[in-house]
Structure formats: C-alpha cells, structure tokens
Amino acid sequence: MGKTSVLLVGFLFSFLVATVQAGDKYKKYNDPSLPINKRIRDLMRRMSLDEKIGQMVQIDRKVATPEVMRDYKIGSILSGGGSVPHLQATPQEWLNVVNGFQNGSLSTRLGIPMIYGIDAVHGHNNVYKATIFPHNIGLGATRDPELVKRIGSATAREVRATGINYVFAPCIAVCRDPRWGRCFESYSEDPDIVKEMTEIINGLQGEIPKDSRKGVPYVGGKDKVVACAKHFVGDGGTTRGINENNTVIDKHGLLSIHMPGYNAAIIKGVGTVMVSYSSWNGVKMHANHDLVTNFLKGALRFRGFVISDWQAIDRMTYPVHANYTYSVLTGVQAGLDMIMVPYNYTEFIDTLTGLVKNKFIPMSRIDDAVRRILRVKFQLGLFENPLSDESFIDQLGHQAHRDLAREAVRKSLVLLKNGENADEPMLPLPKKSSKILVAGSHADDLGNQCGGWTINWQGGSGNNLTSGTTILKGIAEAVDPSTEIVYEENPEF
Structure with missing residues (x-):
C-alpha cells in the first residue's frame, strides 16, 4: 500500500470516528422538536440496567441527598406527610431543597431529571401558609365539578410555588361504609358523583386536547402538575370499613361502583395511578396482575405510570417484610412501575437487580415501567425545564385562592332543615x-x-x-x- 493510500485510509477512519462521536453528542432525547416516543426510544437505548432500575425508585426526602440521587440514579423523591425542610419553611426554602436534589439527578451520566411528589389532597396541605381547601367529602357535597376544577388549578399553582411538580391526588375512592377512617378523602358513596369530581384533574394537569389518544398522560403548562388517581381499586369498599382490608364484591360490582372514576380519570389524561393497600376478594391489589396489567394498562389503555403506595411492597406479606424478594417479584410482575420505597432503597435496588439478572423478571417488564415513567417526565417538560420556576413563589396562599376556599366552604356546608312548624328560620x-x-x-x-x-x-x-x-x-x-x-x-x- 502506497503512502497516499495509507493517508486516505487514515483520513476515512478519523472521519468515521468523528462522525460517530458527533452523532453520540446529538442526543435525540434532549431535542424537544422530536415526538416523545422517539425521545423515549433514544434515551432507553442508552440506559444501563442500573439506570433503568433507578428510574423505578421513589425515596423520601429524609433519606435523599444530591449524592444519593446521582449515585443511585433515583427517578423520584416524595415528601410524605410531615416530611418538610422544617415546619415553617418558605417557598424559597422549598425551591432550594428541590433544586438541590434535581442538580444531583442532572449530574448523572444521562442527566435524567427526577420528579418530586407530594400529597396535596386538599390544597398544598403539607406546606405552612398554603391555602387549605375543604376535604373531598365536603367538595362532593357541593355537587359542583367546575368549582373542583378551579380548586385543582389553584392547588397546582401553589404546589409549583414550592418547586414541586407531582401530586398524589385526587383520591377517587367510593366510601361505602362510614366506619372507614379515610371517608373524608372520598367525594361520595355515589360513584356518579365521584366520577364527576375527577374534573379536578383538568385543573391540576390542564384541559386535555380533544384529539388526544385515550390513556396518554397530559400536562398543559408550567403552572400545572402531574396528578395521581388513587387508590386503585376498591379501597372505599373494605369489609366493615377497616383500612387496608379486603373488599368482597363480584366483578360487576367492582366495575360499576369502584371503577368509573378511574375510567374518567384516564380519559382526562391523568399521569399516574396509585395502587391500594387493600385486597379484592383476598388478593392484594399490589399483587393483582389481572387488574393492574390486564385491565388498567390493557382494557383501559392507561399509558402513564403505576405507582405503589407508601412501603406497600413491605406490607404484601405478613409479618411485614417477611419475604421481601417475593414481594418485589410479585409487585413488579403485577405491573408496578414506580415503587415508593421510601427508605430502604438499596435493598430494593439490589433485590430487583438480582431478580432481573437471574431472569425471574424479564427486561421487557423493566422496559415497560421505564418507558411509562419517561413518558410522564417528557410530557411534564422536565427535560427542557428541570429546575424550579421561581415566578410562582407568590402563589402560595394567594388571596384569590383563599377567596376560592371560602367559596368552597360556603357551597359545601350542609344544613339540616329547620323544624316544619318553626315560625321563623x-x-x-x-x-x-x-x-x-x-x-x-x-x-x-x-x-x-x-x-x-x-x-x-x-x-x-x-x-x-x-x-x-x-x-x-x-x-x-x-x-x-x-x-x-x-x-x-x-x-x-
């Protein structure tokens, strides 16, 4: 081979290497002009197993640090009830905390942003000085879906004031026994009223476009948040109203009483669904593949992600945590996509990794979970705007929201009729x-x-x-x- 040929081969090799490197630097998943499905495919082909499993983990703020977010590639953080920076934390302090965790996520190899969840169930209720709205039992008494939609919109803006973008609301349980201690979280014993009150999702997430495909999650702006329909399904129908108990009912009863709210929520583009601690005819909902995968994801065509309840994986066996490997295997195979650990995340990650590597859980199940989680994150706009927007700080406890709460209280008051023979009311x-x-x-x-x-x-x-x-x-x-x-x-x- 002559000198000219050697130079030509060397040039071609260098050109190919440079082209491959340039192509790798162009990450389609960071290109907002591309369809979400293409961005998901591009990102997932780059992800390792540990990066995928990290996306399936949600940990509590108390154990989170920027370093934990980076090293374990954690997909989500939550503030459980009372898990706050401090009791009277200001919106700016919340923003700083959330952004600190987010910077840890952005420092990972692929820079996948985390999503932050909180129980904003009657306003941004964990946060000092937030507007507190009536509980669902009061809002159901208003029979006013449009009012509930406005409450959802106000709540979303107050949640955004603290830099948070995901709420575990609404609870669409149908309370059939007033002995249930969480009846105040239910809009009504009437499934039709509960179905109407899912209008709050349009307030929290924004009005879904008419041409949207059923089941695809939707979030319509920076002042909106991802919602969560909970707790799937039948949590309000347990025997004698005992919390986390068994709901004994035939399939027709389950579908006609406890399911209509979920169908309505999915039509409205709800981003996530949380599974119930309760059982249906003796089968734990967190282990119910037929309802979670076949019905929710299959028949109802839900395309968002399914999240577990707080430490629900641990509670799948008795005594609690007795057979953790079995619980992780059964829960993930049932169709759980994101697991609210919230503390023992290393044990969960190690257990799930072992189950995948030993082929007890197929990669197709992991990919399904990650695809759903990424779809919600892309729809939320997290990749374009991962850090909190400080322009919403003044929305916490805003006077317009307090006026709305006053209106809701006025409309939710239930007055027993004065005596028939009373001369004056x-x-x-x-x-x-x-x-x-x-x-x-x-x-x-x-x-x-x-x-x-x-x-x-x-x-x-x-x-x-x-x-x-x-x-x-x-x-x-x-x-x-x-x-x-x-x-x-x-x-x-």
Whole structure:
C-alpha cells in the first residue's frame, strides 16, 4: 500500500470516528422538536440496567441527598406527610431543597431529571401558609365539578410555588361504609358523583386536547402538575370499613361502583395511578396482575405510570417484610412501575437487580415501567425545564385562592332543615344579635378545623399549625360589635 493510500485510509477512519462521536453528542432525547416516543426510544437505548432500575425508585426526602440521587440514579423523591425542610419553611426554602436534589439527578451520566411528589389532597396541605381547601367529602357535597376544577388549578399553582411538580391526588375512592377512617378523602358513596369530581384533574394537569389518544398522560403548562388517581381499586369498599382490608364484591360490582372514576380519570389524561393497600376478594391489589396489567394498562389503555403506595411492597406479606424478594417479584410482575420505597432503597435496588439478572423478571417488564415513567417526565417538560420556576413563589396562599376556599366552604356546608312548624328560620343568624353561643372543642382550634392531611399526615391540634381563621374568630369578626359572643369549649346543656 502506497503512502497516499495509507493517508486516505487514515483520513476515512478519523472521519468515521468523528462522525460517530458527533452523532453520540446529538442526543435525540434532549431535542424537544422530536415526538416523545422517539425521545423515549433514544434515551432507553442508552440506559444501563442500573439506570433503568433507578428510574423505578421513589425515596423520601429524609433519606435523599444530591449524592444519593446521582449515585443511585433515583427517578423520584416524595415528601410524605410531615416530611418538610422544617415546619415553617418558605417557598424559597422549598425551591432550594428541590433544586438541590434535581442538580444531583442532572449530574448523572444521562442527566435524567427526577420528579418530586407530594400529597396535596386538599390544597398544598403539607406546606405552612398554603391555602387549605375543604376535604373531598365536603367538595362532593357541593355537587359542583367546575368549582373542583378551579380548586385543582389553584392547588397546582401553589404546589409549583414550592418547586414541586407531582401530586398524589385526587383520591377517587367510593366510601361505602362510614366506619372507614379515610371517608373524608372520598367525594361520595355515589360513584356518579365521584366520577364527576375527577374534573379536578383538568385543573391540576390542564384541559386535555380533544384529539388526544385515550390513556396518554397530559400536562398543559408550567403552572400545572402531574396528578395521581388513587387508590386503585376498591379501597372505599373494605369489609366493615377497616383500612387496608379486603373488599368482597363480584366483578360487576367492582366495575360499576369502584371503577368509573378511574375510567374518567384516564380519559382526562391523568399521569399516574396509585395502587391500594387493600385486597379484592383476598388478593392484594399490589399483587393483582389481572387488574393492574390486564385491565388498567390493557382494557383501559392507561399509558402513564403505576405507582405503589407508601412501603406497600413491605406490607404484601405478613409479618411485614417477611419475604421481601417475593414481594418485589410479585409487585413488579403485577405491573408496578414506580415503587415508593421510601427508605430502604438499596435493598430494593439490589433485590430487583438480582431478580432481573437471574431472569425471574424479564427486561421487557423493566422496559415497560421505564418507558411509562419517561413518558410522564417528557410530557411534564422536565427535560427542557428541570429546575424550579421561581415566578410562582407568590402563589402560595394567594388571596384569590383563599377567596376560592371560602367559596368552597360556603357551597359545601350542609344544613339540616329547620323544624316544619318553626315560625321563623333560625339561620342565617342576624349580625346584630343580643347573644350568640359558639360551642364545641373545634370552634377555636385551627388544626382540628383543618382535619387530617394538614402539615402532618394525620393533621394536628392548635392554632399555630398553619395560618387561617378559626370559626370562633370568624364569627367574632362578622357580627356587630354590640353582639355578645359566648364560647363554651365543653358545654353542659
């Protein structure tokens, strides 16, 4: 071979290497002009097994650090009830914390952003000074889907004020037994009313375009968040109302009573669905492949991701955590895509990795989970705008939202009818009265007034829990100064 030929071969080799390197630098998944499916395919072909499994993990803020996010390629963080930077953290402090974790995710090899979830179930209820809306049981009493949609929109903006982009709401349980301790999270015992109230999803995520394919998740702007329909399915129908218990009902009853809300949520483009702790006819929902994979993902054509409930994998056996490998295997094979660990993430990652490498779980199941998670992240716009937008800071506790909460309270009040033979109606009370008795321990307790899921998981008592007006104070401000107000915390009638 002559000198000219050697130079030509060398040039061609260098050109090919440069072309391959340049092509690798052009990452289709970072190109917002491309269809989401192409971006997903490009990103997934670059991902290793540990990067894929990392996307399936959601950990609590308490164990998260930027280094953990980077080293374990964690896909999501949540703030469980009460998991806050500190009790009176400002929106700016929340933003700084969320961005710190996000920078850890962005420093990974592929720079896949994490998604941050929180239980904003009646407003941004974990956050100090956020607007607290009535619980679902009150909103259901309004029979006003349009009002609920506006509440969803206001909640989304307050959640964005703290840099968070994913909410575990709405709860679309159909409470069939008032002994269930979580009945306040249900809009109604009537499945038709629950179905109507899924309009909140259009407020949280934005109005889905009319030409959208059923089941494809949709988020319509920077002031919107990903929603989560929960808890799939039948959690409000357990025997004797016992929480996390067994729902005994035939398939027709399950589909006609407990399922309509999910079908409506999926039509509205809900991004995620959370599985229930409860069982259906003795089968744990987190292990129910027929309902999660065949029905939810198959028959209902849901294309978002399915998330477990808090530590639900651990609770699949009794005693809790008795056979963790079996629980991980059964849950992932049933169709869980993202697992809310939330603390023992290394054990989960090691267990799932071993199950895949030893071919107990096929790569096709892992790829299905990751594809769904990435679809939601792309739809949310996380790859273009991974860091929090500080322009929403002033939306937390905004006066317009407090006015909306007042409207919701007014419309949700249920008044028993005055006596048929009453000469004069008792209500409304005249502002100028000689004396008004206000009775009961909750009348001057803001924490009790707000109920569960307020700052902490089960709420709390006292007037320092968050900002607001107690019933007693509200009455005092509303009546004429000449009216005497008598408050009896524990009245003896």
